[in-house]
Amino acid sequence: MKLKVIGGGLAGSEAAWQAAERGVEVVLYEMRPSLTTDAHRTDKLAELVCSNSLGSNLPNRASGLLKAELRKLGSLLIDCADASALPAGGALAVDREMFSERVEKKLISHPNITIFRQEIGEIPESPAILATGPLTSQALSEQLKIFTGENHLYFFDAIAPIVDYDSVNFDIAFRADRYVYDKVGEGDYINCPLDKNDYETFLKALITADRFPLREFEIEIEGGVDAGNDTYFQRCQPVEVLASRGDRALTFWPMRPVGLVDPKTGRRPFAVVQLRQDTLAGDLYNLVGFQTNLTFSEQRRVFRMIPGLENAKFERFGQMHRNAFLSSPKMLDANLAFRKRPGLFVAGQLAGTEGYAGNIACGLVAGVNAAHYLLGKPPLQLPVTTMIGALIHYITHANPDDFQPMKAMFGLLPQTDQSQRLKKIERYEYYSQRALTDLAQYLEVNALV
């Protein structure tokens, strides 16, 4: 019994592992390095293309709950992420190279997995999982358009720049984690403080800086970028687009100063740019939330106006990319298979889950379900009170008219009279405990072998 998995990114790697662990013979196709995407930089499986953070690890945060569930379900990628973790406060940030290497090593050494480095340009007739991601190759995209009978929906995403640690000016910048006031000078994050004058000068330069023109395929949707911010990947908007929403927009995110005190003034700065460690060696740091479409020379000019980054050495500039996803509620059943072709599954961003951990979760569910389909077993349908169950339910049942990729959030979980009476933080704790209890009960009844 063979299963083809197309795409060795986050979802495809997890899906291949889950199916192989259940005794299915998996053939995994990854097109890199012979053909690459605009965002990937290596030939490694499970490459993290932008931030090195998989989001919160705290169980009373949506993303933390998602990961707690993934651990209980035996996710390979979360296991590899935990083993490659870097200091990042309550978040799970990883050394990206170490993470991908671990995943690749595990997949290569699995006796049920064969890996081919080649592009698949046709939709397979035999059982398969499509996990080709937001940057699905042109040939397969064309075939998907024909197969689904409607166009992909294109939108945009952007990568944040990375700077050399040694080029940060620590006479101005300071280390601190948000809300940890007794350890200013020691935290995981580097903070570049701006006063009101610095901020206004920076804002003006940012808004008026030159941007890359959009390429033909990126303007495919009506009106392209000028049609409004909805055309961008919702959670990852370019900093210059956020900036143009209002004079103070950046001080709410990503330049919010709350919970930070500049040790040189003893006061909260007017605005802050945060830098987060990007590699285990601690030599590279990314500008948190500074995804951008400015030209490279403008990035150098404008971002060097940030106090502490006057001499910043840019190891990678920010960039903007196409993102593609299917109208899943129209086409997929609750198990992530095409309604019109049982046995053909979709996983990851192409199916409409958002965020690294969300795509890993989607890959896990698709991998288990494809294996169960081949083995004649009932599908994995997690309770909608769990974060993964709610996420998969959403992408397969949402209103298709305005469907957008969805990340883990507590708003997806069903409310009760009891939860509505609770304060926000207590409510989240309640949701989290309920999810983990319901997941444990589900697994007791439905052994995941």
Ligand SMILES: Cc1cc2nc3c(=O)[nH]c(=O)nc-3n(C[C@H](O)[C@H](O)[C@H](O)COP(=O)(O)OP(=O)(O)OC[C@H]3O[C@@H](n4cnc5c(N)ncnc54)[C@H](O)[C@@H]3O)c2cc1C
């Ligand atoms: C530029 C960019 C930045 C992003 N930044 C973040 C971020 O910071 N944080 C976050 O949580 N999420 C981010 N995302 C969203 C998303 O979480 C990631 O894209 C994630 O990697 C998606 O997982 P995936 O498995 O669906 O796709 P991918 O990880 O992209 O994997 C798809 C794989 O399929 C391969 N492939 C494509 N077509 C073919 C084919 N025809 N044949 C064979 N192989 C093929 C690709 O080479 C790739 O390896 C970003 C997305 C983009 C595009």
